[in-house]
Amino acid sequence: MPPLVDKSQIFRVCIDDFALRKRFxxxxxxxxxxxxxxxxxLPSRETNEVQKWLSAxxxxxxxxxxxxxxxxSAGRKSHPDxxxxxxxxxxxxxxxxxxxxxxxxxxxxxxxxxxxxEISGEMETLYDTANRSKRIKxxxxxxxxxxxxxxxxxxxxxxxxxxxRYIHISENEIPEDKAIxxxxxxxxAIRQKQREIKLAQELVTAGKSITETAVEMHHTNKTIxxxxxxxxxxxxxxxxxxxxxxxxxxxxxxxEMRSIGKTYQEIFDEINKKGYDGSVAAIRMFMQKERxxxxxxxxxxxxxxxxxxxxxxxxLTKLIYKKLEDxxxxxxxxxxxxxxxxxxxxxxxxxxxxxxxxxxxxxxNEILIWIKNxxxxxxxxxxxxxxEGISSDLDAVKNAIQYDYNNxxxxxxxxxxxxxKRVMYGRNxxxxxxxxxxxxELLYDKxx
Numbered sequence: 001m002p003p004l005v006d007k008s009q010i011f012r013v014c015i016d017d018f019a020l021r022k023r024f025x026x027x028x029x030x031x032x033x034x035x036x037x038x039x040x041x042l043p044s045r046e047t048n049e050v051q052k053w054l055s056a057x058x059x060x061x062x063x064x065x066x067x068x069x070x071x072x073s074a075g076r077k078s079h080p081d082x083x084x085x086x087x088x089x090x091x092x093x094x095x096x097x098x099x100x101x102x103x104x105x106x107x108x109x110x111x112x113x114x115x116x117x118e119i120s121g122e123m124e125t126l127y128d129t130a131n132r133s134k135r136i137k138x139x140x141x142x143x144x145x146x147x148x149x150x151x152x153x154x155x156x157x158x159x160x161x162x163x164x165r166y167i168h169i170s171e172n173e174i175p176e177d178k179a180i181x182x183x184x185x186x187x188x189a190i191r192q193k194q195r196e197i198k199l200a201q202e203l204v205t206a207g208k209s210i211t212e213t214a215v216e217m218h219h220t221n222k223t224i225x226x227x228x229x230x231x232x233x234x235x236x237x238x239x240x241x242x243x244x245x246x247x248x249x250x251x252x253x254x255x256e257m258r259s260i261g262k263t264y265q266e267i268f269d270e271i272n273k274k275g276y277d278g279s280v281a282a283i284r285m286f287m288q289k290e291r292x293x294x295x296x297x298x299x300x301x302x303x304x305x306x307x308x309x310x311x312x313x314x315x316l317t318k319l320i321y322k323k324l325e326d327x328x329x330x331x332x333x334x335x336x337x338x339x340x341x342x343x344x345x346x347x348x349x350x351x352x353x354x355x356x357x358x359x360x361x362x363x364x365n366e367i368l369i370w371i372k373n374x375x376x377x378x379x380x381x382x383x384x385x386x387x388e389g390i391s392s393d394l395d396a397v398k399n400a401i402q403y404d405y406n407n408x409x410x411x412x413x414x415x416x417x418x419x420x421k422r423v424m425y426g427r428n429x430x431x432x433x434x435x436x437x438x439x440x441e442l443l444y445d446k447x448x
Contacts, residue, residue: 005039007057014064015054015071016410017045018417020430027430028053028071029417031409033062037441038413043430050074064405065396066090072393086396087407088359095355098382099348100317107345111311113337133175139166193234200227246278247286248312249329254283255290311338316345320352347377364398416440 012033017026020043028042028050042053051074054060060078064085065071075084135158142152153163196217203213204224214224226232247254250271257267264287268280315329316338324335339346351374358366367390374387390397400406420436421428428436 008059010039010057011059012062012064012405013039013057013060014405014407014410015050016066016407016414017068018414029410029413031413033064033405033409036409037444038416038437041417041434041437045070047073047077051078054078062403062405064407064410066407067094067389067393067396069393072396083399083403084396085399085403085405086393088400089406089408089411091390091397091400092356092359095383095386096320096352098386099320099352099380102380102382103317103320103345103348104313107313107316107342109313111313111316111338111342113309113311113334113341136166136169136174139163140169143167190234197227197232197234200224204228246276247282248314250274250276251286251290254286258287309334319349344379351377359401362402364401367394367397367401 010032013030014033015028015030017028018041019025020027025043026045028045030039030041030053031037032039040053042049044050045068047070050071054063054074055078060082062083062085063071063075063079064087065075066087067090072084072086075082139152143149149160149163149167152167153160196219200213200217200219203216204210208216210221210224210228214221217224253271254267257270258264262270264280264283267283268276311330311334315327318327319330319335324330324332330338339349351370354373355370358370371387371391374383377383417433417437420440421433424433424436
């Protein structure tokens with residue numbers, strides 16, 4: 001039988017839940033803040049059960065917990081005069097995750113901005129000679145300017161014999177400058193969508209209802225409503241998107257090395273030493289897609305011939321968690337251009353930084369100013385829910401700012417319980433689990 005604890009000598013505790021059977025049943029663990037040892041575990045996290053359990057410890061003065069309303073309510077009912085402290089880590093983590101999701105759901109996968117640095121003529125050549133037609137014309141132009149075949153071959157990253165063939169092709173034999181298959185399909189899809197939008201508008205103008213138009217065109221009512229919206233764009237929002245992958249941290253290096261004539265194998269050897277574990281073929285595919293992307297026109301706001309740069313959305317979400325100097329894929333000048341174009345991002349970053357500062361400031365009343373500022377960002381509904389949550393638990397949040405206590409002890413104890421559960425896999429009841437956990441704590445105290 002586990003040894004009994006002198007409950008009258010327990011003054012400060014932290015509590016947290018743990019899974020007995022994940023997604024089905026949960027228990028609660030209590031840790032003594034003064035000894036850092038587990039006092040007891042309970043096979044429930046329901047308010048009434050936890051309240052009754054806590055009431056058995058008559059002298060509790062401080063309860064540290066996460067933001068769960070069940071624990072907050074149980075603490076108030078069992079010890080109304082005790083100081084309740086919510087966990088700073090979870091407060092910051094939950095806010096960061098909310099804003100991370102908002103950025104992912106709101107902004108494109110690659111943010112297009114005007115170029116912040118000058119690029120070499122070799123780099124321009126790399127982008128401007130994306131297909132055979134352009135390469136032939138470029139080779140003939142440079143030949144007329146007096147460059148040797150070897151110099152042209154260096155600029156085009158081609159063999160000498162290939163350049164010789166390019167130069168001797170007559171003007172009427174130069175192939176047409178054709179768009180890549182994906183681009184042709186994209187343009188055809190846009191034209192088809194424009195025809196459907198026009199037809200939907202004509203049918204509604206002729207007196208048909210949205211439902212009748214939807215039936216005739218074999219679409220849903222929502223689709224027809226979209227077609228009637230003057231701000232609706234026929235361009236697929238997923239077109240030209242790009243996912244963050246293994247090659248992303250090395251993109252600029254690949255472009256620079258390729259622009260000075262390095263082969264794909266040489267580029268692979270260089271970035272492989274720095275941690276790249278992809279293939280040479282992936283580098284070739286990246287260059288092909290990058291050329292097509294740069295020559296496709298990109299964002300209409302920059303389609304006047306100016307050069308562009310692209311910032312990954314994942315880089316923007318990293319700025320929620322890290323300082324600008326700790327994120328390698330964006331420079332200060334690029335950051336300034338991004339937040340100038342998307343002012344909402346600047347507000348998000350300022351909100352997170354201010355919240356983190358307040359959490360460790362020892363000035364609890366500053367959270368009231370933060371809440372007021374956060375409520376102004378009505379466009380982020382999840383943020384408003386978060387603000388309402390901490391407002392309803394304001395005293396515990398203020399205590400988290402004022403005191404040094406947190407739920408770190410509980411997190412470590414939950415990990416310990418998980419380990420004991422794994423060792424006992426398939427043959428432990430709650431009573432046996434409780435006995436083993438408390439016996440482990442007793443033996444630890446005796447050995448120390």
